[in-house]
Amino acid sequence: MNLEILLAPQSGLEAALNQRTRHLPFAEPLVNFIGAFSARVLGDHNLRRFPDLMALAFWMRPAHLQQLRNQFEAAAGNRIRLPRGLILHLAPANVDTLFGYSLLLSLLLGNRNIVRLSRRDNPVQEEILTIFRELLGRPEFAELADHLLVVRYGHDPAITTDLSAKCNCRVIWGGDETVRQVSALPLPPTATEIKFANKWSLALLDAAALLQLDAAELAKLARAFVNDSFWYGQAACSSPRAVFWRGQADQITQAQERFWPAVERQLREFDHRLNAADFVTKLAVCCELAASHDCAVPATDNNLLSRMQLPELTPQLLEQHCGAGLFFEVNLASLTDLQPLLTRQIQTLSYFGFAAQELRELACSVPAGVDRMVPFGQALDFDVMWDGYNLFEELTRSVCIH
Amino acid sequence: MAELPVTLAALEQLLEQPPFSLTQEEKTALQGPPLAELTEHHRQNCPAYGRILGAYGYRDAQNPGRLPFLPVRLFKQLKLCSVPESEIFKVLISSGTTGQVPSRIYLDRATTQLQTKVLVKIMQNFLGKERLPMLIVDHPGVIRERSSFSARGAGILGLLTFGRSQTYLLDEEYRIDLKALEEFNARFGGSPVLIFGFTFMVWQYLIRALEDADRQIDLRQGILVHSGGWKKLQEQAVGNEEFKQRLQQATGIERVHNFYGMVEQVGSIFVECEAGRLHAPSFAEVRIRDPFDWSESPVGQEGLIEVVSLLPQSYPGHRLLTEDRGRLLGVDDCPCDRKGRTFEVLGRLPKAELRGCSDTHATQQGSAS
Numbered sequence: 001m002n003l004e005i006l007l008a009p010q011s012g013l014e015a016a017l018n019q020r021t022r023h024l025p026f027a028e029p030l031v032n033f034i035g036a037f038s039a040r041v042l043g044d045h046n047l048r049r050f051p052d053l054m055a056l057a058f059w060m061r062p063a064h065l066q067q068l069r070n071q072f073e074a075a076a077g078n079r080i081r082l083p084r085g086l087i088l089h090l091a092p093a094n095v096d097t098l099f100g101y102s103l104l105l106s107l108l109l110g111n112r113n114i115v116r117l118s119r120r121d122n123p124v125q126e127e128i129l130t131i132f133r134e135l136l137g138r139p140e141f142a143e144l145a146d147h148l149l150v151v152r153y154g155h156d157p158a159i160t161t162d163l164s165a166k167c168n169c170r171v172i173w174g175g176d177e178t179v180r181q182v183s184a185l186p187l188p189p190t191a192t193e194i195k196f197a198n199k200w201s202l203a204l205l206d207a208a209a210l211l212q213l214d215a216a217e218l219a220k221l222a223r224a225f226v227n228d229s230f231w232y233g234q235a236a237c238s239s240p241r242a243v244f245w246r247g248q249a250d251q252i253t254q255a256q257e258r259f260w261p262a263v264e265r266q267l268r269e270f271d272h273r274l275n276a277a278d279f280v281t282k283l284a285v286c287c288e289l290a291a292s293h294d295c296a297v298p299a300t301d302n303n304l305l306s307r308m309q310l311p312e313l314t315p316q317l318l319e320q321h322c323g324a325g326l327f328f329e330v331n332l333a334s335l336t337d338l339q340p341l342l343t344r345q346i347q348t349l350s351y352f353g354f355a356a357q358e359l360r361e362l363a364c365s366v367p368a369g370v371d372r373m374v375p376f377g378q379a380l381d382f383d384v385m386w387d388g389y390n391l392f393e394e395l396t397r398s399v400c401i402h
Numbered sequence: 403m404a405e406l407p408v409t410l411a412a413l414e415q416l417l418e419q420p421p422f423s424l425t426q427e428e429k430t431a432l433q434g435p436p437l438a439e440l441t442e443h444h445r446q447n448c449p450a451y452g453r454i455l456g457a458y459g460y461r462d463a464q465n466p467g468r469l470p471f472l473p474v475r476l477f478k479q480l481k482l483c484s485v486p487e488s489e490i491f492k493v494l495i496s497s498g499t500t501g502q503v504p505s506r507i508y509l510d511r512a513t514t515q516l517q518t519k520v521l522v523k524i525m526q527n528f529l530g531k532e533r534l535p536m537l538i539v540d541h542p543g544v545i546r547e548r549s550s551f552s553a554r555g556a557g558i559l560g561l562l563t564f565g566r567s568q569t570y571l572l573d574e575e576y577r578i579d580l581k582a583l584e585e586f587n588a589r590f591g592g593s594p595v596l597i598f599g600f601t602f603m604v605w606q607y608l609i610r611a612l613e614d615a616d617r618q619i620d621l622r623q624g625i626l627v628h629s630g631g632w633k634k635l636q637e638q639a640v641g642n643e644e645f646k647q648r649l650q651q652a653t654g655i656e657r658v659h660n661f662y663g664m665v666e667q668v669g670s671i672f673v674e675c676e677a678g679r680l681h682a683p684s685f686a687e688v689r690i691r692d693p694f695d696w697s698e699s700p701v702g703q704e705g706l707i708e709v710v711s712l713l714p715q716s717y718p719g720h721r722l723l724t725e726d727r728g729r730l731l732g733v734d735d736c737p738c739d740r741k742g743r744t745f746e747v748l749g750r751l752p753k754a755e756l757r758g759c760s761d762t763h764a765t766q767q768g769s770a771s
Contacts, residue, residue, distance in 0.1 A: 096757070235757035276693030276706060277751050280725055284473040290457035291450035291480050297457045299468055302695035308457075323757065 003159055004152040006117070007132055009145035016112075016146035017166050021085045023110040023147075025396055026069045030108050033141050035062040037104070040131055050124050051271070052097040052231065059382055060104055068108070068384065072392050079398040083110030084192070085168035087395065090116050090160070090182055092173040096232065097124060099173050101382040102194075102391060106171070107147055109395045114149040114163060161185045169395065172196060194394050196237075196387055199347035199371075200318045201379060203228070203240035204335070206353025207247030207255035221352060222262035224377030228350055230272050230304075231380055234323040237387075238348040238379045241321045242313055242328035244338060246353075252331055264301045272304060278324035279303040285322040293317070315343050335362050342367030347387060349373045406443055406715060409436035413516065413685070413712060421524050421683040422740030426733045429684055429742055436712050437720060438463040444718035447484035451718040470696070471708050471721040474666055477505035485510045485716045494556055496665045507665055510716035517669030517713055518560070520685050525564055527740075528659050528673055529625060535590035536565020537583070537624075539599025539608050541572040554600055556668065557629060565596045571608065578611040587619060594623045597655065600630035605645060612652040622654035629661045629671075633750055642678070662747055666719045670711040672745070677737045679744035686711045688745050690730050691723065701730040704748060725751045 005013050023030055041047055041057035048054065058064075072081075087106050091099050106113050117125060129150060136145045153159050164170055164187050171194045172182045179195045187193060203225065213221060229239045245252040286297055286306060296309045306326045310317070313330050321328070332338060335358050342362075346369040351359065359373050371388040374381070384391050412432060424432065442463055445452045451472070460467035476482065483490070489510045496505035509517075538558060545555045545562075562568060569586045573579055586595075599608065604626065612619065626649065635645065642660065649655050662680050663671035670686035682688040687710035690699040699705040707728040714720045727748040736744050 232757045275752075276727075277753055279693050280473060280475070280706070280723070280751060283723070284475040284479065286457075287454050287469075287473060287476050288479045290454045291476075292453070294453075295457050296459070297468070299459075303693065 002153055002156065005150075006129055006152055007136070007148060007150035011146075013149060013151070016149055017086065017114065017163075019112060019146040021083050021110065021112055023083070025072065025081055025083060025109040026065075027110060029141070029144060030110060030147075031062070031065055031069075033135065033144055034060050034065060034104055034108055036135055036138075036141070037131060038062070040135065047127060050097075050127065053100075053124050053127065055380075056097045056100045056104075056382075059101065065108065071384070075392065079400055081396040081398050083112075084395060084397050085111065086166055087111045087113050087169045087171060088116070088163050088167040089113060089171045090173060090178065091118070092175070092178075093118050096173075096236070098236070098382060100128065102171055102173075102386070102395075105384070105391050106395045107144075109392070111169075111395060112147045112149075114151065114167070116160070116163070117150065117152040118154060120152065155181075157181070157185055164188075164191075167191060169193065192394065194389055194391075197345070198319075199237040199345050199387060200321070201238050201240050201348035201350065202338075202341075202346060203243045203376070204332075204338075204349055204351040204354060205243060205245050205255070205259070207245055207251040209353025210255040210259055211251065213258075218258060218262050219266070221376055222259065222266045224375075225263055225350075226266045226270055227377055228379035229327075230267070230270055230274075230325060232323075233272070233274055233278060234325055236380060239323075240327070240348075240350055240379065241318055241323075242330065244313075244330050244332045246332045246335065249331060256329070260298075260300070260305065260307065264305055267304045272325070274304060274324055281322050282306055282324045282326050285320065286326065289317065289320060313341055315341070315345065318345070335359075336365060338362065339365045339367050342369045344369040347371045348379050350376050350379045352376045406436075406439055408439045409443075409712060409715075412436040416684045416712075417519060417523060419684070421520075421527055421685065422681055422742060424684050425741050426743060429687070432684075433687060433710070433712065437710065438466070440712070440714070440720045441466065443715070444484045444720070448482055448718050450480050450482055451484070471710075471723045472718060474505070474664070474722045474724050477507060477666055477717075477719070478503045481506065481508075482717050482719075483508040484718060489716070494665045494668065505665055507668075507719065508717050513714060513716045516715070518563075520669040520683075520713060521560055521671065522563065524671060524673060524683050524685075525561070525627075528675070529564060529596065529627075533564060533566045534594050534596040534625070535567045535569075535586070536562070536596045536598065537569050537571055537586055538562075539571045539597065539604045539628075541574050541576065542570045543574055554630070556665065557600070557663075558598065560668065561598050561627065565598070571599075572603075576607055578607055578615075580615070580617065583619060587621065591620060592623070594625060595621065597621065597624050597626045599626075599628055601628045601632060601645075601660065602630060602634040604628050604649070605635055605640065609645075609648050609652050613648070618652055618654075620654050622656065624653065624655040625657040625659065626655050627659045627661065629663060631750075632747070636749055664709070664722075664724065666722055667709055667711040667714065669713050672709075675736060675738040675740060675744075679731050679736050679738070680746060681736065681738075681740050682743045682745070684742070685713060688728075688730075688743055690728055690745070696723075699730070701732060704729045706751065707745070707747065727751055 009016050038057045038060040041053060089103055103113060132148060135141050160182060164185055169192045170187055172179050173196045175198045179197050183195060286308060294311060298307050304325050307329055309329045313328055349370055351373060445455050455467060458467045458469035490508050491511045491514055492509050494507040540558060545559050569582055571579060571583060646658050660674040661671045670683060672680040672682055674680050689708040690705040691708050692699050692705050704727060707724045707726045709724060710721050728745050729748060731744040731746055733743050734741050
């Protein structure tokens with residue numbers, strides 16, 4: 001079999017897979033290990049070029065781990081919660097760091113983990129592996145070596161089937177196609193599965209609220225929007241692909257004339273990492289969509305920002321979206337008009353200018369989808385509640401004593 | 403087509419003069435009105451193109467909106483045609499790498515005839531008017547399927563008329579037919595001959611094949627015309643200079659004209675002159691666009707190549723943004739004395755990077771809708 005072992009204890013992969021699960025959630029060695037990972041990354045100047053890795057390390061800092069612990073314990077009630085056991089993580093091809101959150105969270109909860117990578121040319125992936133190796137080499141963490149196994153292989157259902165047979169929970173990243181292929185492979189009857197399918201996200205803006213902002217507030221809002229949208233070239237599932245404007249038509253026009261130039265000003269300073277290939281793809285997608293939709297593509301300063309104004313949005317349009325800084329824009333008379341569009345594929349609504357009560361009402365209108373609603377600037381913030389899963393619950397099991 | 407009076411008059415005028423005689427200023431002035439007419443013509447006759455232009459703010463020739471060109475990839479994704487089905491004379495299909503959707507270019511009789519006339523006009527400027535004995539570095543099967551040509555077949559067919567006594571160098575298994583080559587050389591080798599093939603084919607099946615067989619052949623009076631792109635040769639780190647040098651060693655050929663053209667704009671090709679520069683003929687134009695904002699790049703600055711042609715009447719392909727990188731080398735200043743812009747091609751644009759948490763989104767690129 002074409003399986004490359006990247007991280008395993010000296011006793012070998014097979015032996016490690018058959019080890020006993022032995023730590024409770026938030027056991028001291030686990031908290032210490034993840035705290036050490038966080039400190040190691042945050043203290044390394046060379047890693048500043050990977051802001052998403054820095055964000056992961058910051059989330060895993062000891063003070064936040066303590067908060068997570070409090071949160072975890074508060075929700076326990078009189079249950080005793082235990083790790084599920086061996087978790088098989090199938091990482092996305094490009095090892096987006098979001099995946100790192102679910103992996104480290106799983107470890108924090110006492111699980112033994114085996115990670116499957118598929119590609120080799122990812123610098124963040126290499127850095128993380130190096131740090132794992134370094135930390136597991138320290139005497140105080142050596143015993144965790146069988147909790148963090150990493151392998152690499154191409155598309156090989158036989159290997160995935162073998163590994164699945166041993167695991168208690170399978171976590172599939174990589175979108176619809178990968179989820180479809182992997183979840184067709186058998187799991188032990190008692191094992192569970194977490195499937196991260198393709199999801200899209202939307203932004204909601206209230207025109208009147210935006211028009212009341214002063215220059216500094218507007219800049220801050222634009223900055224938050226750019227952060228939500230342009231990390232990962234707008235390809236993250238939580239980055240908004242469409243912007244819904246609520247208000248009177250003329251008000252919306254005025255608000256757009258303030259908002260988009262503010263976004264472009266923020267983009268001048270932003271490390272966007274988009275390139276010529278992204279811009280050509282975006283132009284081709286815009287033209288393709290314009291050929292079959294009633295729409296307008298307003299002028300922008302440059303190719304970082306592209307807008308497409310549409311009378312209405314369809315799930316299909318969201319699917320054809322190419323990332324790279326393209327925003328569909330739709331006017332909304334009232335928030336409830338959004339309800340039919342909230343399919344199960346909609347993940348995050350990031351909002352500005354909406355009251356909590358309105359958002360609750362939208363959620364209570366029983367839309368098919370939407371997993372979270374967050375203020376502008378928090379779309380990419382990882383949370384234990386992710387994609388509709390409570391990862392504390394999914395990555396542990398409960399023992400009830402009556 | 404009577405509905406394109408400005409374009410047809412301009413083409414008539416251009417066909418009567420040498421294709422590189424206009425200064426840049428004269429050429430820009432002459433091309434403006436026909437290009438505006440072509441845009442309006444395609445807007446009216448190709449509904450998809452009309453909607454795209456409308457989305458980018460086109461109102462009329464005076465208010466042309468914000469989209470100066472179509473991305474060439476669109477011909478893979480959409481059916482873009484400005485004539486009724488009954489007037490489609492043939493459909494050109496790009497070769498495209500395996501697994502990719504090919505481009506489809508819909509040609510009517512008028513556009514096809516124009517392409518041939520213009521190609522003749524341009525090539526004669528480099529080859530002279532006499533039809534030369536012709537050696538084709540390919541196998542005869544490549545032009546057999548007549549209703550839907552591959553780009554390679556169409557390219558060869560387009561150039562066949564420049565030669566006589568056409569001889570194919572390869573058999574169906576791409577093996578060099580040394581016997582045919584020797585016979586050809588014995589018959590015609592003492593005077594100028596034309597050799598044509600796609601760049602990679604010439605490299606692999608003529609130059610390398612002769613080298614591997616440890617054979618040399620004396621075609622010193624030959625003129626090689628080749629096209630098709632450098633991608634495969636770049637993978638082997640072979641550039642234009644090495645190509646020419648190894649060709650000369652193997653065959654004695656010193657006159658080499660590479661040309662840059664594409665299935666989306668057959669006819670108005672860009673030919674490399676004796677000074678090694680690609681030239682925009684009077685029927686066409688080249689611009690380099692800054693990928694950051696599509697602004698025009700000055701001489702010397704690398705960007706994406708935009709190609710313009712006055713020929714496409716049956717499909718909206720008169721202004722296209724390619725996915726090739728290039729650089730302008732000069733304007734009206736080539737040592738070969740031909741006027742207008744000169745440029746070089748620097749290779750294909752690399753693919754977009756895969757990002758985000760899904761494995762699949764990048765593969766949507768180039769897929770059919």
